[in-house]
Every structure is written in structure tokens, then in C-alpha cells.
Amino acid sequence: xxxxxxxxxxxxxxxxxxxxxxxxxxxxxxxxxxxxxxxxxxxxxxxxxxxxxxxxxxxxxxxxxxxxxxxxxxxxxxxxxxxxxxxxxxxxxxxxxxxxxxxxxxxxxxxxxxxxxxxxxxxxxxxxxxxxxxxxxxxxxxxxxxxxxxxxxxxxxxxxxxxxxxxxxxxxxxxxxxxxxxxxxxxxxxxxxxxxxxxxxxxxxxxxxxxxxxxxxxxxxxxxxxxxxxxxxxxxxxxxxxxxxxxxxxxxxxxxxxxxxxxxxxxxxxxxxxxxxxxxxxxxxxxxxxxxxxxxxxxxxxxxxxxxxxxxx
Numbered sequence: 001x002x003x004x005x006x007x008x009x010x011x012x013x014x015x016x017x018x019x020x021x022x023x024x025x026x027x028x029x030x031x032x033x034x035x036x037x038x039x040x041x042x043x044x045x046x047x048x049x050x051x052x053x054x055x056x057x058x059x060x061x062x063x064x065x066x067x068x069x070x071x072x073x074x075x076x077x078x079x080x081x082x083x084x085x086x087x088x089x090x091x092x093x094x095x096x097x098x099x100x101x102x103x104x105x106x107x108x109x110x111x112x113x114x115x116x117x118x119x120x121x122x123x124x125x126x127x128x129x130x131x132x133x134x135x136x137x138x139x140x141x142x143x144x145x146x147x148x149x150x151x152x153x154x155x156x157x158x159x160x161x162x163x164x165x166x167x168x169x170x171x172x173x174x175x176x177x178x179x180x181x182x183x184x185x186x187x188x189x190x191x192x193x194x195x196x197x198x199x200x201x202x203x204x205x206x207x208x209x210x211x212x213x214x215x216x217x218x219x220x221x222x223x224x225x226x227x228x229x230x231x232x233x234x235x236x237x238x239x240x241x242x243x244x245x246x247x248x249x250x251x252x253x254x255x256x257x258x259x260x261x262x263x264x265x266x267x268x269x270x271x272x273x274x275x276x277x278x279x280x281x282x283x284x285x286x287x288x289x290x291x292x293x294x295x296x297x298x299x300x301x302x303x304x305x306x307x308x309x310x311x312x313x
Contacts, residue, residue, distance in 0.1 A: 075199050079206070082145075082194045089137045090187060096134040097164075104168040114138050115161045119150045148197050156193050160186040167235055177237045177262060184218020185211035216266045219259045226255070 093114060097107055110131070116122045117138035126132055146153050163186065167179045188210040196202055222229070226238045238255040245251050 075195065075201070075203075078198055079191065079195045082198070083188075083191045086141070086145075086191050086194060087187070089141055090190075093134045093137055096130045104165075107168045108165045110134075111161045111164055115157055118142050118146055118157055119154050121147065145194055145197070152197060153190070153193055156186055156190045160190070170235055171240055173237045173240050173258075176235060176240060177258065180218055180222055180236060181215040181262065181266070184214040184216070184221075186214070187218070188214030212266055216263055219263055219266075223256070223259050 097110055097114075113122075113124050114134060117124065117135050118141050121139055121142040123139070124131075124135055126135065142150075160183065163179050163183045167176060167183065170176050170179060189207055192203055192207040192210045195206070222236045222238060226236075226242075228234075229236055229239050230242060237258060241251055241255055
């Protein structure tokens, strides 16, 4: 790695590791009963604590890739913080959906209620602790962030809910692949929308970069989570092909190849920059992706396909 890339990464680490404390305090401030807070902190947030610095660091690097000069601006730091808060909250809510709602109808109803909670702060009575915790997270997002301009965030969140509902009832592998791409794109795009609300400025290039990186990461995550998704009955390209044709090495290779081909297409459309600072940001993001996904990358390579990760020009 070049010295500028190492400097760029080192500069971001203090902000990234501070995400743990910030998110823990944010979670602990839920205006909910002690049982919900304990469930969130222990069962949902606990296993994901080590993921928080990566989420925030990813946010900082995505911002650098889009803007080039990055710097230590308030917008850049805030983007990283929002990436940690929103990314973790939605990740945990998704865990609740996958673990508790097994039917397509139940999943759709629960997702619609989560959306209503996030957009309007609406309260739903549910005795199940996981559901109450998920509603609490969405209400907290509404009060702290989304209530500033709910109509602006609603289209992105609404499309994300729609994609998740469609995915739960879809069995065509090619359609599922595109739904997975769109889900990843929307999750990270929502961070850019929150930044725009927070700063009062539009960042179209950040949005597009977010969409590419989000889709790229989602496909690798789905490859990594293949066993878990099979166990929980989640529909993805991989799980549908295995259920249809059996869990054989040949089917696994086919899944890996399809994911990699789509990833190649996404990477080819990532922004590349000529100035040195932008190059450093892009290269650092590449290093982060390689670090996060090195195990998945090895698994895909063993399945018979070489993986090309983003690289700075």
C-alpha cells in the first residue's frame, strides 16, 4: 500500500472505533422498557459489536471515493456515524424478521409495520420481545433522524421494504439476483439520504457510489450467509438453486460464478479518479473490502472462479 493510503486509513480509525461507544449509547437511550433494552444490547447488538468499526470505516471510505479529497469535514465524519447507526439498526431488524417471521405473509406484514414505525413513529403492540425491540429501533430512528423529513426518506425505505417482500415470495434465480443487488444498493443509499437531511445538501455522487458498494457487499454477504439462509428459509439466488438442484459441488460453483459475474459488472461501474487523494481513498476502500471479504473471496476462488476486487486507477 502507498504511504498516502496508509495515512488515509490511519486518519479514519479513531473516528471508526468511536462508533462502538456512540452506537451503544444510542441503543441504550431507547425510550422503552428495560426488557427491550436488555434484549437489544445483549442479543442483537452484542454479537455485532466488532462489526461497528468496519461499518463506520466503510462509510468514511465511501465518502472519500465519492468526493476525492475527503478531509475531516463534518459531513464526512457524520456520514461514517450514520453508516454505523443505520447499518447496524437495519441489520438487527433484518435478523428479527429472518428469525421470527417464517411465512412470506408474516414477513410482509412485519416489514410494512417496521416501515410505518420508521416513517411516522407509529406504535404497534406486540408482546414478543424481538418484535418490540425491532419496533423500538425504528421508532428511535424516526425520533432521532427520520422525523426531520419523513417524505424524503420514505421512497428509499419503501423500495427496500418492497424488495424484501418480493424476495420472500420469489423463486426465479435471475430475478432474485437482481433483487439482492437492489436491496444492497438501497441499504447503503439510505445512509446518503440521511446525510443529505443532516447537512441540508444533496450529494448525488455519494448516492451512486453508495449504491454500487452496497450491491457489491450484499452479494458477498449472501454468499457468506448461504448456510444460514438455507436454515432460515430465506430466498436468494444460492438457496433457490440448492433447493432446486441439490447441494452439490457443481451447484456451488454455479452459484459462485453467477455472483462473481454480477460483482464484476458492479465493480466496472464504480467511480475511478485521477487525483492522488481520490486514488488513496479508492485504494483504501479496496483494502477494506479485501479484508472483510477475504474468507469469502477464498471460498469463491476454491469454487473455480477468480474474483476481481475494486482497484484504484
